[in-house]
Amino acid sequence: MAKIRFRALEKALRHKPVAVYYPSDKISDYFGINVLDVHKMKKYLSKDAYEQVLLAIETGTRIDRKIADHVASAMKDWAISRGATHYTHWFHPLTEGTAEKHEAFFELAKNNEVFEVFDGKLLAQQEPDASSFPSGGIRNTFEARGYTAWDPSSPAFVIGKTLCIPTIFISYTGESLDYKTPLLKSATVLDKAAVNVCRLFDKNVKKVFATLGWEQEYFLVDEDLYNARPDLILTQRTLMGHSSAKDQQLEDHYFGSIPERVMAYMQDFEIECHKLGIPVRTRHNEVAPNQFECAPIFEEVNLAVDHNQLLMDLMARIAKKHHFVALLHEKPYNGVNGSGKHNNWSMATDTGINLLAPGKNAKSNLQFLTFLVNIVKSVNDYCDLLRASIATAGNEHRLGGNEAPPSIISVFLGTRLTQMLNFIETKLNEKVETDQKTGLKLDIGKIPEILLDNTDRNRTSPFAFTGNRFEFRAVGSSANCASAMITLNTIVANQLVEFKKEIDLLESQNIKREEAILQILQKYISVSKKILFEGNGYSQEWVEEAERRGLPNISAAPEALKAYINEKNISLFVQNKIFSERELEARYEVYVENYAKRIQIESRVLGDLAINHIIPTAVQYQNKLIKNFKGTKSILGKENSIVEHSADGIKLISELIHSIKIKTQEMIEERKQINKIESYSERAMLYSTKIRNFIEEIRNYIDNLEMIVDDEMWPLPKYRELLFVR
Numbered sequence: 001m002a003k004i005r006f007r008a009l010e011k012a013l014r015h016k017p018v019a020v021y022y023p024s025d026k027i028s029d030y031f032g033i034n035v036l037d038v039h040k041m042k043k044y045l046s047k048d049a050y051e052q053v054l055l056a057i058e059t060g061t062r063i064d065r066k067i068a069d070h071v072a073s074a075m076k077d078w079a080i081s082r083g084a085t086h087y088t089h090w091f092h093p094l095t096e097g098t099a100e101k102h103e104a105f106f107e108l109a110k111n112n113e114v115f116e117v118f119d120g121k122l123l124a125q126q127e128p129d130a131s132s133f134p135s136g137g138i139r140n141t142f143e144a145r146g147y148t149a150w151d152p153s154s155p156a157f158v159i160g161k162t163l164c165i166p167t168i169f170i171s172y173t174g175e176s177l178d179y180k181t182p183l184l185k186s187a188t189v190l191d192k193a194a195v196n197v198c199r200l201f202d203k204n205v206k207k208v209f210a211t212l213g214w215e216q217e218y219f220l221v222d223e224d225l226y227n228a229r230p231d232l233i234l235t236q237r238t239l240m241g242h243s244s245a246k247d248q249q250l251e252d253h254y255f256g257s258i259p260e261r262v263m264a265y266m267q268d269f270e271i272e273c274h275k276l277g278i279p280v281r282t283r284h285n286e287v288a289p290n291q292f293e294c295a296p297i298f299e300e301v302n303l304a305v306d307h308n309q310l311l312m313d314l315m316a317r318i319a320k321k322h323h324f325v326a327l328l329h330e331k332p333y334n335g336v337n338g339s340g341k342h343n344n345w346s347m348a349t350d351t352g353i354n355l356l357a358p359g360k361n362a363k364s365n366l367q368f369l370t371f372l373v374n375i376v377k378s379v380n381d382y383c384d385l386l387r388a389s390i391a392t393a394g395n396e397h398r399l400g401g402n403e404a405p406p407s408i409i410s411v412f413l414g415t416r417l418t419q420m421l422n423f424i425e426t427k428l429n430e431k432v433e434t435d436q437k438t439g440l441k442l443d444i445g446k447i448p449e450i451l452l453d454n455t456d457r458n459r460t461s462p463f464a465f466t467g468n469r470f471e472f473r474a475v476g477s478s479a480n481c482a483s484a485m486i487t488l489n490t491i492v493a494n495q496l497v498e499f500k501k502e503i504d505l506l507e508s509q510n511i512k513r514e515e516a517i518l519q520i521l522q523k524y525i526s527v528s529k530k531i532l533f534e535g536n537g538y539s540q541e542w543v544e545e546a547e548r549r550g551l552p553n554i555s556a557a558p559e560a561l562k563a564y565i566n567e568k569n570i571s572l573f574v575q576n577k578i579f580s581e582r583e584l585e586a587r588y589e590v591y592v593e594n595y596a597k598r599i600q601i602e603s604r605v606l607g608d609l610a611i612n613h614i615i616p617t618a619v620q621y622q623n624k625l626i627k628n629f630k631g632t633k634s635i636l637g638k639e640n641s642i643v644e645h646s647a648d649g650i651k652l653i654s655e656l657i658h659s660i661k662i663k664t665q666e667m668i669e670e671r672k673q674i675n676k677i678e679s680y681s682e683r684a685m686l687y688s689t690k691i692r693n694f695i696e697e698i699r700n701y702i703d704n705l706e707m708i709v710d711d712e713m714w715p716l717p718k719y720r721e722l723l724f725v726r
């Protein structure tokens, strides 16, 4: 049996770095070459059509049918010039991946003449059968149709020989079945709410964009080793494997020199990213062996999300060429760090201001503080929803581990800003001009100057201010960033609307604007203080302290997901027109069903491996030991300590084999019971509380066996091989 493992190892060790071909010495020569951006579009369109497209991108206006025909024809001509023969509507269903169904451009005319066809109708809307995508009960069998509709704000692109058109995906009855629809809605409400607040400070602001810069962590594993691990193939994580004697304890991998074979892979996928206009810029090793990270320059949130989805797809495809598999799972290996996807988020105005960058004068600082404090308050009020937005079966392994932010949502601001908020909260009523103690200087009026120390970093906080943006670190590596971004945009938008109302009210009572703003901020700071935490988020003291503060600490994903359907959060989403109640319930259904199914698959795979791979190997080795025992006994006699010792060894193996058998049987029985329950919500809870424990327990027995059984016989590639061969 071990043959498979050794053959895989031999093949893996033979893999050499693959040669990388650069299209040119300068990235700028080929950046975006496969993207139909507005500049390229200009060449193909009339002035009228071009202006309508620009307007649609900027303000979301509808593009009429005639103009859509022009755009379609432009797209077709450009795509064919880039080698495309097919087109597809490209969308993000609720499966964490992307979906596409390719159609050829060609069509036959009456006399069998072949034409390349693509018109406005085909561009604007398609009707894929929605029945194979998760819908949480929205789609019923007799109305399986769904619609995809063109999103002009994200440019079309060519991959291979296919033109991909970013689209939203909705049901026949108009409910969203994807991530993009609510993301676009949330960006729009945030835009409106933030513009209204900006205009308290600057009348020229007309638009506010949410910005996102994601940092994508991942593992690479040799493809042959991967293929020898059914658990990796079927669940993207190892369900067993004793830790390697050496893994990350020497901290010698982080920022270390990138291995040659990995470097070739990174260069290759970066080239493809750049051709597709994805501005990836940073690459480095991560903490765990064979773990890496890449990050782009930030972009407008909708584009950034599309780009991250595209990147994950490219990473997987290009890995094949280099005989690697890119693991995006949050926890592929026990005992070493898992992978996250930090979402760096801010807001920018059309006048070029980053609203989370502290300003140079009192007025812009007051604006900065206004946005900052409103965000803090929104996180305080909706921390349960932010927690839900990142809850998946994979991420459950990470949150609260000793390497990732805890399941408790809190906000880190750094010493300076904390002082500042304390100052506003406590001192504003006093007449202070300079505060000698803290050294905070008062500019005009009452607002101190803000000097930020960028080195003031706290890596243990799930939601940290990092100088000119917030970094939401608890997002999982395989997640669609949209889930977290929809929630963040919505809660902040909602809060800004509230804030504006409060200001209007005070102003109507003849309170001066600055005074009004400070009064409200002061109130917000006092009511949201419990969410602020500057200490070590990984510590047990924080868990206790958070409990005293009444902050939720929910480690099980199915429990966290319930926040989507509580009254407070339903009314938030409904009022802001992001989701209807039905859409939220459907989404919740999709998520809990997905959770239950994932754990079910893990449990099945583990059962199969335990019974059909591990136990037969252990029995074989046990028989070898028994033979040896009999021989030794016949020479040394029964009453000998060496003989007794080998009897103990055999007993230990027998016990482990027995425990694995019993526990696997119990797990299967438990699964049968759970699967009888109709509600996926209940099933998910039970999978989380019951089946996950079985999985861990069985794994422990197997990992103990791994340390005893002859290495020559062990059937699955070991951690030291998976983590260090490259």
Ligand code: ADP
Pocket: 211, 212, 213, 214, 215, 282, 295, 296, 297, 298, 299, 344, 345, 346, 347, 354, 468, 469
């Ligand atoms: P670090 O590891 O220190 O967090 P990285 O360079 O790995 O830094 O990633 C920082 C990410 O934050 C990048 O993707 C960057 O583009 C992004 N970022 C910087 N400024 C903003 C901003 N205003 N809005 C959104 N993202 C930002």
Ligand code: MG
Pocket: 215, 342, 471
């Ligand atoms: Mg970061």
